[in-house]
Amino acid sequence: MGCRPETLEEIAAELHNCQRCPLSKRRRNVVFGVGDPQAQLVFVGEGPGREEDEKGEPFVGEAGRLLDRILSAMGLNRDQVYICNVVKCRPPGNRDPLPEEIEHCEPYLKRQLATINPRVVVALGRFAVQTLLRDSAPISRLRGHWREYEGIALMPTFHPAFLLRKPAMKREVWEDMKQVLHRLRELRD
Template identity: 80%
Template sequence: MTDPINSELLETLGQIRGFFQDLQQVGIGEIPLQELPAELPACPPGICGVDRGGDALCRAETLEEIRAELEGCQRCPLCQGRSNIVFGVGNPNARLVFVGEAPGREEDEKGEPFVGEAGRLLDRILFAMGLERSEVYICNVEKCRPPQNRDPRPEEIEACEPFLKRQLAAIGPQVIVTLGKFAAQTLLRDQAPISRLRGHWREYEGVALLPTFHPAFLLRNPASKREVWEDMKQVLAKLRQLSGEGR
C-alpha cells in the first residue's frame, strides 16, 4: 500500500511541475523575486509584524531608536527646566515592567528613573521579590522632571505618552506594574483613585497590568507597605502562571 504522505507529496510535486510547464508555454522563463531590504524598517506602533500592503514586513523598533527620537525633546514646557531626559533602564526584553509617574531631582540629575529615596525603596521591594533591576525594566510616564516635583499636567502627559506606549511595545512584557495614580490612570484610561485601582488586575494592550501605590507614597505612609507586598505576591504568582510554573 502506498504511503498516504508520499502520495500527497508526489501529487503536489506534479502540480508544481505542471504549473512551470504552463508558464513556459506562454513564454515566461523566469519569475522575478522582490528584493528585501538589508534591514527591515521599524513598524509604526501597533502593526509590528504585519504585511503592509505588499511591502516588506516591518520589525519592532528598538528602545535605542525610541530614545534617539526623544533627544533634545521640546514637545512640552518641561524641557525648559530639565537637566536630563529620564528614559528608562533595565532589561529590554523584560517580562516585568514598572511604570512610575515622573522623575524627581536625583533622577533628573542622573538621567535614570527611581534613583532617589523612593527608588531605593523600589530596589528593596525587588530584592524581596527575588529580582534585580537588571532583570526588569523601569520607566516613567513623564521623561522630564516637573518643577518642584509637582504632579504632571494633562498636556505634559499627552506629549510624553506616545513614547511610553512605544517603549512598552518594544519590550513586549508579560506583566506591567503601574506605580501611583498617574501611571495607572494614563495606561488604563480610568480616572478612579489609586486606592480603588490598586490590587486589581486589568489589561493594557493585552498585557496583564496591576496598579499599586508609588514608593514615594509608602515613604509617607509606611502602613501601606503591607498592601503593596500583597500586590507584589500577586505579580510573582502571575509571572509563574504565565511561564507555566503554576500548572
Template identity: 60%
Template sequence: MKTSGISYVAGRSQVIQDNAISASTPREAMAVGERPEASVTTLEQIRAELGDCQRCRLGRTRTTLVFGTGNPDADIVFVGEAPGRDEDIKGEPFVGKAGQLLTRIIQAIDLSREDVYICNVIKCRPPENRNPLPEEIESCEPFLLKQVEAIQPKVICALGKFAAQTLLKTEAPISTLRGRFHDYHGIPLMPTYHPAYLLRNPDMKRQVWEDIQKIQKKLVK
C-alpha cells in the same frame, strides 16, 4: 516571619536593597509637536526618536531626559509618574530614597533591577515636582506605549495614582484600583502604591506586598 524575601516586622514588610543601572544617553533634538513614528520597534530607536525632546515646556526646564533603564526583554515593567530632583540630575528613574525602596521590593520577588525595566509616564521633571499637565502627558505617553510594545512584558506595575490613572484612563482612586489586574493594550497591569507614598505611610507596605505577590504569581504562569 519571612515570606518570599520580605520579612514582616510589626505588621510591615522589610526588604533588601540593590543598585540602579545606567540610563540611555540623549540624542539629537526633535521639534515641538512631532509625534512618534509608527516604524519604531526597539528601545534604541525610540530613544533616538525622542532625541533632545522639546515637544512640551518641560524640555526647557529639565536637566536631563530620563528615558528608562533595565532589561529590554524584561517580563515586568515598572511605571512611575515623572522624574524627581535626583533622577533629573542623574538621568535615571527611581534613584532616590523611593528608588531604593523599589529596588528592595523588586529583590523581594527574587529579581534585580537588571531583570526588570523601569520608566515613567513623563520623561522630564516637572518644575518643583508639580503634577504633569495634560499637554505634557499627551506628548510623553505615546513614547511609553512604544517602550511597552518594544519590551512586550508579561506584566506592568503602575506605581502610584498618577501612573495608574493615566494608563487606565480613569479617575478612580488608587485604593480601589490596586489589588487586581487591569488591561493595558492586552498586557495585565497591576496598580499599587508609589514607593514615595510608602516612605510617608509605611503601614501600607503590606498592601503593596500583596500586590507584588500577585505579580509574582502571574510571572510564573
C-alpha cells in the same frame, strides 16, 4: 522585506532632543528608562524627580532605593525588569504632569512597551495608575486588582514615595507583588 521592530535605543535617541512640551525647557536630562530590554515585568512611575533629572535614570532617590528592596523581596533586581515613567522630563516642583505633557509623552511609553513586550506592567502610584487606566477612582480602590494597558496585564499599586510616608501600606504593596509573581509564574508555565 519586512519591517524591523524599533529598538529602545532608537526611541531614546528620538526623545533625546524632544521639545514637544514646556517640560523640555527646564530638564537636565531626559529620563527614558533602564533595565532589561526584553523584561517580562515593567514598572511605570509618573515622572522623574530632582535626582532622576540630574542622573537621567528613573527611581534613583529614596523611593528608588525602596523599589530596589521590593524587587529584592520578589527575588529580582533592576537588571531583570524594566523601569520607566509616564513622562520623561521632570515637572517643576515634582507636580503632577499636565494633560498636554502626558499627551506628548505617552506615545513614547507605548512604543517602549511595544518594543519590550512585557507580560506584566506594574503602575506605581495614583498618577501613573489613573493615567494608564484612564480611571479617576482613588488608588486605594484601584490597587491590587488586575487591569489591562495596551493589551498587557497591569497591576496598580502604591508608589514607593507614598510608602516612605505611610510605611504601614507596605503590606498592601507586598500583596500586590505576590499577585504579580503568581501571574508571571502562570504565564511561564
